[in-house]
Amino acid sequence: MRSTTGTIVIVGGSVAATTASDALRQQGHDGPITVLSQESYAPYVRPPLSKAVLKGTEPVESVFMTALPSDVTLRTGARATGLDADRRRVLLADGEEVPYDGLFLATGARARRLGSSPGELVVRDLDDALALRDRLAIARSALIIGGGFLGMEIASSARSLGVEVTVIDRDPHLVRQFGRRLAARLTAAATAEGVVLARAAGGVELLGGGEEVTGVRTGSGTVHEADLVITAVGCRPNVEWLAGTGLASPAGVCVDSRCRVRPDIVAAGDLVARLHGPGGLRRTPHWANALDQARVAAAALVRGGEAPIYRPRPFFWTEQWGLDIKIAGEIRPGTELSVLDGSLDEGGALVQWTLDGRPVAAGTVNRRVPIGRLHKLAAPAPAA
Ligand SMILES: Cc1cc2nc3c(=O)[nH]c(=O)nc-3n(C[C@H](O)[C@H](O)[C@H](O)COP(=O)(O)OP(=O)(O)OC[C@H]3O[C@@H](n4cnc5c(N)ncnc54)[C@H](O)[C@@H]3O)c2cc1C
Structure with missing residues (x-):
């Protein structure tokens, strides 16, 4: 864009979006900035949702981020449903068209689901976490599908509330994320708390009818039942609103070394897919990645090719057991x-x-x- 006065629209309402609005000002952008978020809440952080919020050890209010600068317009309840990149317009669900000179894509990701029943519980946003917290308060047992870091955090929180927990995964729990030795340390801590760790190499099928999920059947025919069935099996990039623009694929939004999609459009966070190995695209859906990419992308939107290039510095954390x-x-x-x-x-x-x-x-x-x-x-x- 190479301008400091045009209108920048940021689509998304979480860490990539809020970091972008700060970073754009730091880069000297003086023009209007509008953040379009589909959420009904002001921006909040997700990491505590599976930890302190679920356990009830922190007040819910603690998840909200500090307010955006007063010269940034935040529009909640504003869901982008389309983009006209030639006319530089974001299309909203209510039919409004929002014009821009520079566009920042930060629509992140949503939970990947195994089925379509509302009885399949997930933890992706604040409402998910609050609803699950209420259900955990009266449940006796929970089945968690997915033994990665999110599934195991949910398991740890549920167990701390006295719920009987079983965690099922295709692969050995946490080994892919932490390697064998640290995974062994964590799974030993989980089993010491009385959590059952089960394997289902062939995946699982959700059981139940209508709005209820009552359990799962594994590929080998074993049935596990519980009061609650929670899936934590990864996330999918929120790119459907970019359909027809050629800017996104189901794998995410592909960016260059400065997080640019094209000169007037940049992207950061969980929706970004970067080249990884020959022909492969990979997303890194972690907090620090969203933060780092948002700073680089903001610089690129203001300074173009003079902005520094993005050098990944992978970092993440988890709390469990x-x-x-x-x-x-x-x-x-x-x-x-x-x-x-x-x-x-x-x-x-x-x-x-x-x-x-x-x-x-x-x-x-x-x-x-x-x-x-x-x-x-x-x-x-x-x-x-
Ligand atoms: C429960 C949970 C726990 C986590 N814990 C950790 C952790 O311990 N450590 C760690 O490193 N990472 C953790 N993460 C990952 C981390 O939170 C994410 O990497 C980070 O939130 C990504 O930020 P983002 O802004 O790219 O996307 P998101 O956080 O997904 O935000 C995208 C925003 O865009 C909005 N949006 C989507 N589509 C539209 C649309 N069409 N129009 C308008 N707005 C839209 C969404 O509602 C959302 O507000 C956790 C994630 C979850 C869900």
Whole structure:
């Protein structure tokens, strides 16, 4: 766009969108900024939804972000349903057309569902979390499908409320996300709390009728039943409103090295897919990624090719079973974990993962270590 005075429209209402509005001002954009969010709430953060909000240990109000700057217009209940990129107009559900000079795509992702019944519970937005919290208060048992970090966080929260919990996954729980050793530490903590971890290599079929999901049947025919069935099986990018523009595929919105889709349109966060390996597209639906991409994309919208390029610095955290875990870098298949300090089994630990002898990730379990140090341990600077 290379202008500091045109109108910028940001579509989305969460961390990528709010970071974008701040970053655009920091980049010297003086023109109008409008944030179009389909939510009925002001912007809030999602990570506590599966943790403190579900457990009821933090007031719900704590999830709301600080207000946007007074010179940024936030429109809630404004759902984008289409885009006319040639005429530079965002189309809203009520038929209104919102013109822009520069457009910021930040519509994130939604929970991937296994079926279409409202009885299949998910945790993606605030209403999901509040509804599940109310259901957990009176449920005796919960079945969680998906043993990744989100499913295990929900399991941990549900168990802390006294609910009997079973978590079913196709693969060994948490191994893909954390590698064998740390996954073993976490799953041992889960089973010590009385949680049942079950495998269903062939996936599951939801059981029940109408508005109810009463259980699942695994590929081998085993039936699991529970008061609540919650799925945590990944997320899908919110790109349907971009249909027909050629700017998105079911994998997400593909961006260049500065998070640009085209010179007047940028994108950041959970809806962005980046090239990964030959011909592959991959999204990184983590908080830190949304934040970092939003800053780069905002700079690119204002400064074009003079903006810095995006250099991924993977980082994420999780809290479950009383363990607070932070990880910088990427744990890939075949990585080996070494404990640099402390112990994985008691107290806390600083750990590093290597692949073919080369560090690729570093993390902490119940330890406070500056994130910058973790990034250095994950990817040490080459020797001079
Ligand atoms: C329960 C939960 C726990 C998590 N915990 C962690 C964690 O511990 N650590 C971590 O690193 N990450 C965590 N994440 C992931 C992290 O929250 C996301 O990566 C982050 O929220 C992505 O931000 P975003 O702005 O790109 O997208 P989103 O947060 O998905 O926000 C997109 C926004 O756009 C709005 N929108 C969508 N479509 C439209 C439309 N057509 N028109 C207008 N508005 C629209 C949506 O309503 C939403 O407000 C968690 C996610 C969830 C759901």
